[in-house]
Amino acid sequence: MLVAALSGCGTEKTSADRPTIGFLSQNTSRDFSNEMSDGFGAGARIAGGVESITTGPPTHDGLKQVELFRDLTTKAKGGIAVSAVAPELLAGPMAEAKDSGIPLIAVAGGQIAPGAGVKLLLENDNYELGRMLADEAIKRLPSGSTGKIVLGNNSPAQPALDQRAQGMRDRFTEKLPNVRVTGPSDTQRDAPANMVAWQTLVTANPDALAFLGTGDIDAVNLATIRANTGGKWLAGAFSLDPKALQGVKDGHLFALVSAEHFVKGAIGGWLLAQRAKDVRKLPEGWLVTPGLVVSSSNVDDIVKRQAAKDKQSFFQPQIDAVISDIDRFLRPLDQVR
Numbered sequence: 001m002l003v004a005a006l007s008g009c010g011t012e013k014t015s016a017d018r019p020t021i022g023f024l025s026q027n028t029s030r031d032f033s034n035e036m037s038d039g040f041g042a043g044a045r046i047a048g049g050v051e052s053i054t055t056g057p058p059t060h061d062g063l064k065q066v067e068l069f070r071d072l073t074t075k076a077k078g079g080i081a082v083s084a085v086a087p088e089l090l091a092g093p094m095a096e097a098k099d100s101g102i103p104l105i106a107v108a109g110g111q112i113a114p115g116a117g118v119k120l121l122l123e124n125d126n127y128e129l130g131r132m133l134a135d136e137a138i139k140r141l142p143s144g145s146t147g148k149i150v151l152g153n154n155s156p157a158q159p160a161l162d163q164r165a166q167g168m169r170d171r172f173t174e175k176l177p178n179v180r181v182t183g184p185s186d187t188q189r190d191a192p193a194n195m196v197a198w199q200t201l202v203t204a205n206p207d208a209l210a211f212l213g214t215g216d217i218d219a220v221n222l223a224t225i226r227a228n229t230g231g232k233w234l235a236g237a238f239s240l241d242p243k244a245l246q247g248v249k250d251g252h253l254f255a256l257v258s259a260e261h262f263v264k265g266a267i268g269g270w271l272l273a274q275r276a277k278d279v280r281k282l283p284e285g286w287l288v289t290p291g292l293v294v295s296s297s298n299v300d301d302i303v304k305r306q307a308a309k310d311k312q313s314f315f316q317p318q319i320d321a322v323i324s325d326i327d328r329f330l331r332p333l334d335q336v337r
Contacts, residue, residue, distance in 0.1 A: 019050050019079075021269065022075065043270035081105040105271065120271075210236070
């Protein structure tokens, strides 16, 4: 996808005159990844004066990402933002690109592989996002609750999702000490396998108070299982998938937490565009982007936002809040968790 972004003032430059920036997504089939790609294009348009390219493998495929990244380095000399499936596979190619003078940003994934040489990570505080979802569950459970809460992780060893699980576990331990938290169990990344994993967990834990997942496919399948079984347990996860949002509307998910991937992508596109035009240098550190709780109180607004052709107008206040005060959102890279 090629997006032409115009500066909107002065003499208009042709596309051949404008620098090109690029975004490498984790895949082109999942909601969260497409949100980041769309956001990246929006960030480039907000900055103006650049061309932007987004690309990614159809599914989670680290080796294909390496191939696509090398291709991007021939086209997006103005800078590249990378959301890596396997950061260690891209470390060498990214170091080579950096040495050749291409500015680089890591986006999401929860870490920068040693040796990549990248100095800026755009990522949520995923531990805090986990605590946010746990807090929503705690609001709906009696203060003296006893019983079991089951956690699932659809991508074990993926740092961002591991941190969400840890945040949930720690919050439940803090606020509901008489509740036993189990997991996170591996709920599998692919949709059919994820459905089977959650069905197995629900069957094996008929007395559980809640089932909570760390990813978007967890949300979709938990909503389906709760609807099909008439379950009374709480279900929640992290997603903006339309089926997950419908799950909130129908009462099968008590809440979702959105990592607001569109905002993350937009900030990356804006920063790289400004760098490509020599307007400002890239900041260094962990730029912590905000999350959002989606529940019955705001789900209709979020459904409207997600269905809009012009999402940028809905996200603009969040984007402006970050880019107008970058330093407030920066933490040292060694604090990434």
